[in-house]
Amino acid sequence: MRRNAKLMAGAAGLVLAVGATQVLPGLGLNAADHLDPPGRTDPSVDSTPDRAADIADLYAWHTDDKFNVILTFSGPQATDQPANYDPDVLYEINISNAGNRASTEIPIRVRFGRGSMTDEFGVQVTNLPGVSDALVGPVETDITKDGVMVHAGLFDDPFFFDLQGFMETTDTGDLSFMADRDFFAGQNLTAIVISIPRDRIENGDNLIDVWASTARFGGQL
Numbered sequence: 001m002r003r004n005a006k007l008m009a010g011a012a013g014l015v016l017a018v019g020a021t022q023v024l025p026g027l028g029l030n031a032a033d034h035l036d037p038p039g040r041t042d043p044s045v046d047s048t049p050d051r052a053a054d055i056a057d058l059y060a061w062h063t064d065d066k067f068n069v070i071l072t073f074s075g076p077q078a079t080d081q082p083a084n085y086d087p088d089v090l091y092e093i094n095i096s097n098a099g100n101r102a103s104t105e106i107p108i109r110v111r112f113g114r115g116s117m118t119d120e121f122g123v124q125v126t127n128l129p130g131v132s133d134a135l136v137g138p139v140e141t142d143i144t145k146d147g148v149m150v151h152a153g154l155f156d157d158p159f160f161f162d163l164q165g166f167m168e169t170t171d172t173g174d175l176s177f178m179a180d181r182d183f184f185a186g187q188n189l190t191a192i193v194i195s196i197p198r199d200r201i202e203n204g205d206n207l208i209d210v211w212a213s214t215a216r217f218g219g220q221l
Contacts, residue, residue, distance in 0.1 A: 052086035075189020083154035085112035129200040
């Protein structure tokens with residue numbers, strides 16, 4: 001798995017972070033990294049990091065009949081910390097399937113909020129292909145509608161990386177990675193999991209590009 005740097009840009013009170021990946025049969029995937037840029041998301045640099053808007057990784061793959069995508073954010077964090085549901089952050093998973101790999105044919109938008117009659121959080125997902133209206137339901141549970149499944153909640157961080165080996169390698173110039181040493185083991189993050197019928201995403205022989213962004217309402221750099 002290759003890592004793909006995230007970008008941040010501010011305009012009209014909007015803070016944007018982006019991560020990207022491709023769905024290519026038999027090939028690896030690109031993924032965004034954690035705590036980047038450090039000036040906005042790394043607690044060792046900023047004492048009030050914007051964790052909710054910090055993309056961790058983006059994963060996309062398909063089975064015989066499903067297209068699956070997972071957007072993770074707000075991590076890594078200790079397992080005794082709660083999930084991060086921020087109503088002021090818009091999560092967008094962009095899917096391009098028309099051959100122009102810079103276009104967005106399917107912009108899936110996700111937001112969190114509290115119920116009007118309860119203090120518990122829920123999730124709203126719009127622009128899901130083949131789904132009438134928005135998909136709405138509680139977090140930490142599978143929500144299904146018109147053949148699509150969404151699950152938003154707290155998960156074990158799936159990314160594997162030997163951070164200690166990386167630091168030792170950069171300090172000494174000697175390759176010091178260890179296959180059984182994972183900095184992200186035993187840490188959590190918040191994730192949005194979406195499963196869509198594959199035939200709603202595919203468009204002939206065109207490549208499928210997937211990237212994600214976060215936007216904070218009222219934010220600024």
